[in-house]
Amino acid sequence: MALEPIARPVAGPVAFVRDLSAENAVNALVAFAFSISGPVAIILAVTGRGGLSEAQTASWLFGAFFINGILSIAFCAAYRQPLVFFWTIPGTVLVGPALAHASFNEVVGAFVFTGLLMIALGLSGLVRRIMDAVPMPIVMGMVAGVFLPFGLDWVKAFESDLPIALSMTLTFLALSALPSVARRLPPLIIAMAVGIAAIALTRTGTLPPFDSSTIFAAPVLVMPHFNPATLIELVVPLTITVLLVQNGQGIAVLRNSGHEPPVNSIATACGLWSLLAGIVGTVSTCLTGPTNAILSTGRDKDTHYAAGILVGLLAIVFGLFSPLFTKLLLATPPAFIATLAGLAMLRVLQGAFSTAFQGAFGIGALVAFLVTVSGISIAGIGAPFWGLVFGALVSRILERSDFAVRAAKSN
Numbered sequence: 367m368a369l370e371p372i373a374r375p376v377a378g379p380v381a382f383v384r385d386l387s388a389e390n391a392v393n394a395l396v397a398f399a400f401s402i403s404g405p406v407a408i409i410l411a412v413t414g415r416g417g418l419s420e421a422q423t424a425s426w427l428f429g430a431f432f433i434n435g436i437l438s439i440a441f442c443a444a445y446r447q448p449l450v451f452f453w454t455i456p457g458t459v460l461v462g463p464a465l466a467h468a469s470f471n472e473v474v475g476a477f478v479f480t481g482l483l484m485i486a487l488g489l490s491g492l493v494r495r496i497m498d499a500v501p502m503p504i505v506m507g508m509v510a511g512v513f514l515p516f517g518l519d520w521v522k523a524f525e526s527d528l529p530i531a532l533s534m535t536l537t538f539l540a541l542s543a544l545p546s547v548a549r550r551l552p553p554l555i556i557a558m559a560v561g562i563a564a565i566a567l568t569r570t571g572t573l574p575p576f577d578s579s580t581i582f583a584a585p586v587l588v589m590p591h592f593n594p595a596t597l598i599e600l601v602v603p604l605t606i607t608v609l610l611v612q613n614g615q616g617i618a619v620l621r622n623s624g625h626e627p628p629v630n631s632i633a634t635a636c637g638l639w640s641l642l643a644g645i646v647g648t649v650s651t652c653l654t655g656p657t658n659a660i661l662s663t664g665r666d667k668d669t670h671y672a673a674g675i676l677v678g679l680l681a682i683v684f685g686l687f688s689p690l691f692t693k694l695l696l697a698t699p700p701a702f703i704a705t706l707a708g709l710a711m712l713r714v715l716q717g718a719f720s721t722a723f724q725g726a727f728g729i730g731a732l733v734a735f736l737v738t739v740s741g742i743s744i745a746g747i748g749a750p751f752w753g754l755v756f757g758a759l760v761s762r763i764l765e766r767s768d769f770a771v772r773a774a775k776s777n
Contacts, residue, residue: 369488369489369628369630369631369634370445370628370629370630370631372444372445373444373445373446376443376444376446377442377443377444377446377671377672377675378443381672382443382672382675385666385668385669385671385672386669386672386673386675386676387664387666387669387672389664389665390661390664390669390670390672390673390676391673391676393660393661393663393664393673394661394673394674394676394677394680395676395680396552396555396660397450397656397657397658397660397661397673397677398657398676398677398680398681399552399555400552400554400555400656400657400660401452401654401657401677401681402684402691403554403555403558403706403710404554404706404707404709404710404711405452405453405455405710406427406691406695407695407703407706407707407710408455408458408459408516408707408710408711409423409426409427409430409453409458410423410692410695410703410707411516411519411703411704411707412458412459412461412462412465413426414700414703415462415465415466416461416462416465416466416470417465418465418470418647420689420692420693421584421586421689422470422586422588422647423692424583424584424586424688424689424692424693425583425584425585425586425588425646425647425648425688426646426647426648426649427648427684427685427688427691427692428583428585428646428648428685428686428688429453429585429642429643429644429645429646429647429648429685430452430453430643430648430649430685431452431681431682431684431685431688432583432681432682432684432685432686432688433639433642433643433646433648433651433685434451434452434453434639434643434651434681435677435678435679435680435681435682435684435685436678436682437451437635437639437651437678438450438451438452438674438675438677438678438681439674439675439678439679439682441631441632441635441674442671442672442674442675442678443671443675445627445628445631445671446668446671447620447625447626447627447670447671447674448620448625448658448661448662448670448671448673448674449620449627449632449653449658449671449674450653450654450657450658450661450674450677450678451635451636451639451651451652451653451654452651452652452654452657452681453643453648453649453650453651453652454604454607454608454611454612454649454650454651454652455612455714456509456512456513456607456611456612457603457604457607457608457612457649457650457652458649459512459513459516460512460600460603460604460607460750461473461600461649462512463512463741463748463749463750464476464596464599464600464748467743467748468593468595468596468599469591469593470588470647471588471589471590471591472591472592472593472596473596473600474588474589474590474591474644474645474647475590475591475592475593475596475597476596476597476599476600476601476604477590477604477640477643477644477648477649477650478590478640478641478644478645479592479597479601480600480601480604480605480608480637480640480644480650481636481637481638481639481640481641481644481650482637482641483601483605483637484605484608484609484633484634484636484637484640484650485634485637485638485641486637487605487609487633487637488630488631488632488633488634488635488636488637489630489634491630493609493629493630493633500606500610500754500758501726501727501730501758501761501768501769501772502610502721503721503722503723503724503725503726503727503728503730503731504722504727504730504731504734504754504757504758504761505606505607505610505611505734505754506611506717506718506719506721506722506731507718507722507723507730507731507732507733507734507735507738507753507757508603508734508735508738508750508753508754508757509607509611509718509722510715510718510719510722510735510738511734511735511736511737511738511739511749511750511753512738512750513711513714513715513718514715514739516704516707516708516711516715517708517711517712517715519704519707519708520535520704520705520707520708520709520711521708522704523700523701523704523705523708526700526701527699527700527701527702529564529567529568530561530564530565530568530699530701530702530705531701531704531705533560533561533563533564534557534558534560534561534564534702534705534706534709535557535705535709537553537556537557537560538553538554538556538557538709539553541553541556541557553709554706554709554710557705557706557709558706561698561702561705561706562698562702565698565699565702569699581687581689581690582686582687582689582690583685583686583687583688583689584689585646586646586647587645587646588644588645588646588647590644590645598751599748599750599751600748600751602751602754603750603751603754604649604650606754607652608636608640608650608651608652609633609636612652612653612654612655613629613632613633613636613652613653615655616632616652616653616654616655616658617629617632617653618655619655619658619659619662620658620662622662623662623663623667623670624667625662625667625670627653632653635651636650636651636652636653639651657677658674661673661674661677722734722735726765726768726771726772727761727765727768728765729760729761729764729765730757730758730760730761730762730764730765731757731761732757733753733756733757733760733761734753734754734756734757734758735753735757736753737749737752737753737756737757738750738752738753
């Protein structure tokens, strides 16, 4: 299946300036603020657990923002749609358990191999067929099991640092309970600001020292090592989370807003950019759902792309100064990151549970969830992969009618 043709004419600088309305600019700022709060906190939580150095973490952020920012600008201009690409959050969480027993070079090898597989799938037009291979409830059962520790770490933050966890959580809940206010004051962003204020009031000391080497990006190139066990553990779950969960969400959001996202081109670009980002230690690239959802709320659908280009430009700047932002974020108390990540994951975790257990394939989803939560490792392959395997097998045995209904609907 051929890649989708680009828009004619491609949006240039003049068109971008003309179409960047005040509404689009505000949407872009809110969307970008979301991207640098909870999602970044999740990266810091995973890299901290995985024992990565500050330089490796900064390099990860460089790839996540600078490299993906370039892709976002190119796609928004080429297709005149809000097509912003960042990194897969479920994939980031999946990497955590792997870092406990695999080297970072082996994990990067899985990033590279995943990129190659996505390129092949995108060029072949088989993306939709792959999406249908594993029922969504079973995939989301696995995802829920991977996300659960972040929710638990948020709860534990109340014990380790009550002022920070309580003030951030109360702020988030109060604003979330008032939808009209939350539209103007994003709860997660305000909760982050309150957390910073709480740190300032409850902590003493000075900021970490800064010099040119800790301000400007210095990407750390990682030589990929291809360990079969690590490839088996990560490649299939990463491919599924990017193509099925993340891209599927982003495509659904855009279609709901009246856009026609180029599905095969997106899959191919995610694969190619995953190769580039992987070399600097960044998890696989994906089409972002929440960010593009915010960008698509403007009244003029034909100018939404301008907001996407602005997000891409902001991402490039953030990536260039990734060591500075990394040092500042790592200087914060663990409870701050745990609370921010936990609050960011609340809706995602709720959605994972709802999709997994609200209808068909519930037993398979439950098995996938339990196996993933168990942390079991067989033949050096981590629990998320086995969650998918055992969940699908049990579902095939006990939920054959669900597969039959699913097959009938697809015909």
